[in-house]
Amino acid sequence: MSTDTGIQGIYFDNNATTxxxxxxxxxxxxxxxxxxxxxxSMHLFGNKVGLAIKKARAQVQELLGAxxxxxxxxxxxxxxxxxxxxxxxxxAQPDRKEIITTVVEHPAVLALCEHLEKxxxxxxxxxxxxxxxxxxxxxxxxLTDQVAIVSVMWANNETGTLFPVLEMAEMAREAGVLFHxxxxxxxxxxxxxxxxSAIDMLSLSxxxxxxxxxxxxxxxxxxxxxxxxxxxxxxxxxxxxxxENTASIVALGKxxxxxxxxxRHEQTxxxxxxxxxxxxxxxxxxxxxxTGDPDNRLPNTANIAFEYIExxxxxxxxxxxxxxxxxxxxxTSGSLEPSHVMRAMGIPYxxxxxxxxxxxSRYNTMAExxxxxxxxxxxxxQLRKLSPYWSGQGPVEEPEKAFAPAYA
Amino acid sequence: MWEYSEKxxxxxFSPRNAGAVADANATGDVGSLSCGDALRLTLKVDPETEVIxxxxxxxxGCGSAIASSSAxxxxxKGKTLDEALKVTNQDIADYLDGLPPEKMHCSVMxxxxxxxxxxxxxxxxxxxxxxxxxxVCKCFAVDSVLIEETIRSNKLTxxxxxxxxxxxxxxxxxxxxxxxxxxxxxxxxxxxxFAPSAKSVxxxxxxxxxxxxxxxxxxxxxxxLESIRPTLQRDHGDxxxxxxxxxxxxxxxxxxxxxxxxxxxxxxxxxxRIIDELGEFVRVLPSQAMPRAERAYG
Ligand SMILES: Cc1ncc(COP(=O)(O)O)c(C=O)c1O
Ligand code: FES
Numbered sequence: 246m247s248t249d250t251g252i253q254g255i256y257f258d259n260n261a262t263t264x265x266x267x268x269x270x271x272x273x274x275x276x277x278x279x280x281x282x283x284x285x286s287m288h289l290f291g292n293k294v295g296l297a298i299k300k301a302r303a304q305v306q307e308l309l310g311a312x313x314x315x316x317x318x319x320x321x322x323x324x325x326x327x328x329x330x331x332x333x334x335x336x337a338q339p340d341r342k343e344i345i346t347t348v349v350e351h352p353a354v355l356a357l358c359e360h361l362e363k364x365x366x367x368x369x370x371x372x373x374x375x376x377x378x379x380x381x382x383x384x385x386x387x388l389t390d391q392v393a394i395v396s397v398m399w400a401n402n403e404t405g406t407l408f409p410v411l412e413m414a415e416m417a418r419e420a421g422v423l424f425h426x427x428x429x430x431x432x433x434x435x436x437x438x439x440x441x442s443a444i445d446m447l448s449l450s451x452x453x454x455x456x457x458x459x460x461x462x463x464x465x466x467x468x469x470x471x472x473x474x475x476x477x478x479x480x481x482x483x484x485x486x487x488x489e490n491t492a493s494i495v496a497l498g499k500x501x502x503x504x505x506x507x508x509r510h511e512q513t514x515x516x517x518x519x520x521x522x523x524x525x526x527x528x529x530x531x532x533x534x535x536t537g538d539p540d541n542r543l544p545n546t547a548n549i550a551f552e553y554i555e556x557x558x559x560x561x562x563x564x565x566x567x568x569x570x571x572x573x574x575x576x577t578s579g580s581l582e583p584s585h586v587m588r589a590m591g592i593p594y595x596x597x598x599x600x601x602x603x604x605x606s607r608y609n610t611m612a613e614x615x616x617x618x619x620x621x622x623x624x625x626x627q628l629r630k631l632s633p634y635w636s637g638q639g640p641v642e643e644p645e646k647a648f649a650p651a652y653a
Numbered sequence: 654m655w656e657y658s659e660k661x662x663x664x665x666f667s668p669r670n671a672g673a674v675a676d677a678n679a680t681g682d683v684g685s686l687s688c689g690d691a692l693r694l695t696l697k698v699d700p701e702t703e704v705i706x707x708x709x710x711x712x713x714g715c716g717s718a719i720a721s722s723s724a725x726x727x728x729x730k731g732k733t734l735d736e737a738l739k740v741t742n743q744d745i746a747d748y749l750d751g752l753p754p755e756k757m758h759c760s761v762m763x764x765x766x767x768x769x770x771x772x773x774x775x776x777x778x779x780x781x782x783x784x785x786x787x788x789v790c791k792c793f794a795v796d797s798v799l800i801e802e803t804i805r806s807n808k809l810t811x812x813x814x815x816x817x818x819x820x821x822x823x824x825x826x827x828x829x830x831x832x833x834x835x836x837x838x839x840x841x842x843x844x845x846x847f848a849p850s851a852k853s854v855x856x857x858x859x860x861x862x863x864x865x866x867x868x869x870x871x872x873x874x875x876x877x878l879e880s881i882r883p884t885l886q887r888d889h890g891d892x893x894x895x896x897x898x899x900x901x902x903x904x905x906x907x908x909x910x911x912x913x914x915x916x917x918x919x920x921x922x923x924x925x926r927i928i929d930e931l932g933e934f935v936r937v938l939p940s941q942a943m944p945r946a947e948r949a950y951g
Contacts, residue, residue, distance in 0.1 A: 555713060558714070565666065630671065632711060633682070633711035633712070633713055634713055648691070648693060650683050
């Protein structure tokens, strides 16, 4: 949907995707025209490109703290990396028919697991508590020699909640089980040092850290048993065939370098912006609360539930003011269910539908935060006026009883 | 984000008749548990004439739920209860210049709230008989419950049959995996297994026809079209035969049918009916698809 607001937009939807950093654009552009060669070619058109990819690989390696640059495999996106990791583990260990994951993963993992269940695999979905946290004792009990792979996200895309993946990877290693983490939301926002961890595989996606869409990485620890998803040419040492997306690889390298430089900024300034936004909104809007684990989450994410109203309606009104955010409501996703993450945490329907995610980046400013703090309360009030659960200054008494519709 | 019409946006941003009617004498509360939307409709009905004097809504729901509620109240004000009951969810969608297929259930909710309010006014009990599942086919807005029930009651076993009975899967074909899954599930209930065939899904052709004169053939095609027209007219549309050229039957879709997404359903539907009637394969095409020279000179 488009709006003619005339105001400069405020982009608070960086967990969905990010703006490509102008320096990144500048770094990648020559690879469409001057440096268009195929890195595999035996002439100077290709040679320079090969060197550029090598540099990019080292930049990614640096951000991830990987031991070897050959552990970095470029893919087409986070989803491809996730699929490659999980399917590889199953193919390489045909006797192991179980997978451990969580109920709050991104569809890139969940939809694949649901599909694998139909093919006869057993998938254990770890549940979460009201703050989106896992029970590691339950996890420990599931780690048997039947499990081919554990796939647990580093940071949740909706709430920003961080999972203890370092600890979980150690536990998996002790049990002799492969460990993969979908770190699409974590890379660039939290410091990562893979060489000192027990993580075997990790997925990242360029467009979440100011690189373009359509480029991803699978980190693959040396000596991890692996079966490629795409076979063909020898690109990426035969682990991901297909001519390299050179411009985007160069871009991702640059983006990783910049993420490294801005890591402190992300951890301090962006966190302050987020905290101020959250505190400002919660103070001004009654019957609203933060979802997820406020003490242990990404520095850029605030997910706030506004009770008794619906998220898509909130987004449309915010959009009218040029403010971009996301919602866990059913109606924004095209499915009929509110977000599986909110349901997993046991958030009641009347609140789950009104969850709104504000996700910031290093491009946001305190002035923008203050504008959003001003904008939200009247929007919430306006929609509550329409809500059958609301009357005057608060929810109707015993809202679930006063309004108990006949459900279709 | 959704492609909302100007009209939907306008009714969302400035909803009409929002809030409860103060001295209402009819209330209808409905909700859709699956999508969490809920709606309360309050009416002030003239006890003498049964004319709806005032209508107000309160909605817990998305943009289209609010717009649909607003549209509904505008449509029914001034109507008698009986007239209002004739309002279909398609009428609500039309009033808003259309809703995305995923959002049609929002207009259904509006109509159900109205039925519930009328039942409430008349002291009857309103029971909802409509169950809604997840949307499977986006091209034709068909949900899983409808597909399941159709498979069960007609003992369907193939995707082709599901296309023929429900239209689901008859467009871009992206939903065929989902349809296969539903088929497998329903067949499993009775101990059967779904046997997919590798060949692509196509409408099965009937046995070869008995020979017919051209005139007979033309009459038969006209008869089929005549029999379909009342259905289309009910949806504010119409169809007209333009030309028959060998296996190609050219028609003009009119009114609400023209250009609407459902046109292809209707075209396909018409094609199937003609194929059944003639016992031979024909293609029903919009007249715009006629070869240029013929359109220019013919
Ligand atoms: C946690 C997580 N995993 C995977 C993905 C998918 O990444 P991509 O869009 O690059 O396939 C996303 C993006 O939305 C994500 O947030
Ligand atoms: S989604 Fe069903 S045919 Fe296109």
